[in-house]
Every structure is written in C-alpha cells, then in structure tokens.
Amino acid sequence: MAKTITLEIVTPDKMVLKEEVDYVGAPGINGEFGVLPNHIPFLSALGIGSLYYKLNGKKYYVFVAGGFAEVSPAKVTVLAEVAEKAEEIDLERARRAQERAEQRAKQQQEKLDHAAVQAALARALHRMKCRASAVSEGTCRM
C-alpha cells in the first residue's frame, strides 16, 4: 500500500507542481473534498478556491480557478486554467482586482455582467485568503 499520492497540477502555460504528498484537499464544485492515497477513481469539477496538500505534517496552499481534478489510486491530476502557489500570488494585483470588482458592482449599469464581476471578486478574495492561510501555516516561502 502506497503511503503517498502524487499530486500534479497543470495549467495551459506550465506544469505548476508535481510532488509526492500525504493528503490533498481540493475545492470541489459541490464543496471541499479530501483525497488520501488509494482513493477510488473520481472526477470532479473544481470551483474557485484554495487547494492544499499535506506533506510531513505541514499544509501547503495553491490557489486554483476554473478546473477539474482527476483522482486515481496513486495520483491526483488537477487541470486548471489558473493555478498559483501561495508564494507566487501577486497580492497587490489581487487587491486591485478586488477594488475594481467592488466598484463595478456598485455601478448601476444595464449591461453589467454580474456573473463575471462576482467571479472576479471571488478570485481576488480567494487569492488573498490562500496567501493568508499559507502564511499562518508557515509554509509560504517568502
């Protein structure tokens, strides 16, 4: 019985992460789910949020948006449009995006795309939350 599971996170631009980990927690579209080694095959869409994995008792965070995860007994493959490790998150940019989204939401416009604004806001907030969790966990190498 394998004691670890391979976590692979891929985006269109690069392979973000490939590591042997003890546990993976991911933001599924119907709520968070956890994966331990030897999990039954499983395929789920992911929402916007923080994915984390445990390695040697420590939690590491990765921000993901717009993707899905394929789980097999030995491997978790995450395909996401956006994936950023906690230490790679651009906090300044997230803050600006948050302000912009909030301003937009206030404007009373006919053509306002509420879903897009909400998604932008959610991304910004989750980016910051992801970073904050990583910092409090002490796994943000910066």
Place this chain on the structure above:
Amino acid sequence: MASLRDIQNKIVGVKKTKQITKAMNMVASAKLRGAQNRIERFRPYADKFHDILIDLASRADASVHPLLEKREEIQNIGIVLVTSDKGLCGSFNANLCNAANRLAKQKEAEGKTVKFICIGKKGRDFIRKTKFEIVSQYAENMTNFDFQLASETGNFVIDGYLSGQFDEVHIVFGKFVSIAKQEATSSQILPAETAEAEAPTGATSEYIFEPSVEGLLAELLPRYVKVQMYRGLLDTSASEHAARMSAMDNATKNCDEMVGSLTLVYNKARQASITTQLMDIVGGAEALKG
C-alpha cells in the same frame, strides 16, 4: 554598362539587406524556441483534457449538451482563421488564407453562408478583400498572447453557436510539423467531435463523477473549445516563426549570391576601364613619338 560607382553602391546596398535578413533570422529562431517551449508545456494539459472529455462523452448521449449535438440543418458556417500579424515569412500567411478561402468556397457551393472570425492582421486583410463577412476580428495581438485571447475568442464562438449565429465552426491554423514544415490545417471545433475516437477501455469504468457526467460535460465543453483555440494559436505562432526563419535564411543566401555576382561584374568593369585607360596612354605616347 553600369558605371563602377553604380555597381559599388549596389553591392553596399545588398550587403546591408543581408545584415537585416540575418538579424531577422536570428530573432525568429530565438522566438521559435520560446514558442516551441510553450507548445511543449501546453501539451500535457491538452492531452489529459482530451482523454477525459472523450471518456466522458462516451458515457453520455450527444443530446445532453448543445455543444456536443450535431444540428440537423446546417446553414451558417463560422470559420476561425488564425494568421500572423506580420509578414516577411514566405508563403506562410498566403497558404493559410488560401486554405480558408478554399474551405469557404466549398461550403458556399453547398449553399451555406460563411462568416469569418479573424485572428491576426494578415488574415483579416485578406478576407476583407473577399466577399465573405467578418463578424469578429482580433488583430495586433499575435505577437504576445496568452490563454486570455483563447478564452475571449472561445467565448465569442460559443455564444455565437448557442445563439444560432453559427451551426458549425471550423478553425484554420498553421500546424507546426517541424522547423522545415508547416501545414495549413483546418478542423472542426463545434459541435465538438468526439465520436470518431473510441473511449479508452480499462479501469476507468468505476469512476465517481461529481457533480454528474452531464454537469461535468457542461463545465468541460466550453473549456475544450478554448483549449483547441489555444492550440491553434500556439501552433500558428510557432509556425510563423519557423516560416520566417527559413524565409530569412533563403534571403540571406540570395544576398550572398548576389554580392558574388555583382563583385564579378564590378571586377570585369574595373579591368575593362583599366584596359581602355592603358590603351589611351599607349596610343597617346605612340602619337607623340610619331
């Protein structure tokens, strides 16, 4: 016969042209390396995506999602033409435009209406001169693009498809086969073609799906369109640089050849003028003696 000075000027001019073509060749080869890297990094994502989608589609009926279902009556055809923004890359853009034009003419002969979505300036300029309608265009961004561009164009195509503006969408792009070979390729992106590929049989049968096969397909299909779009963009950009590289390499070689033949002409002219001058002097001396 051209004067010595004229020939000399021409040689200098050709040498300067050669410097430029050589520099462009080197720039293109550096950019090609970057573009190839991007393709390589994108491939695992695209492959995995494809596998999962085929697997899912084989479990569901085509009618579960509008992007999967073939329409009975196909009237409006959308063609996405991906070209480069800049020229000086041999016949690369012309090949793409011709391929798109052929496809459009063929569809038109079948009595269908063809509309174009142009990515890249060269293709847009070409289609403008034809009678086909351009419904959307994205120019001046092929030099530096990311997944965002694929998302944007993908969304446009999907919206157009769902609203009935298109009943079928094709993409024409420059497939990067190797540095020496680029092919103008067309493929259908909507409705998504999944039928011809058999689902990989194996241990995938006991999958748990969340939310459900249908729900996942609804999430995946729009993204699949964008993935294909992105692939077209990446391939075209790599092909463009490769085409420019070989075009500039040829130009440099031609310059060398031209300098060679011009130098020959120059030397001949120089010798001829020396000979005439000598003849003059000798003739003059003989006359004085006389």
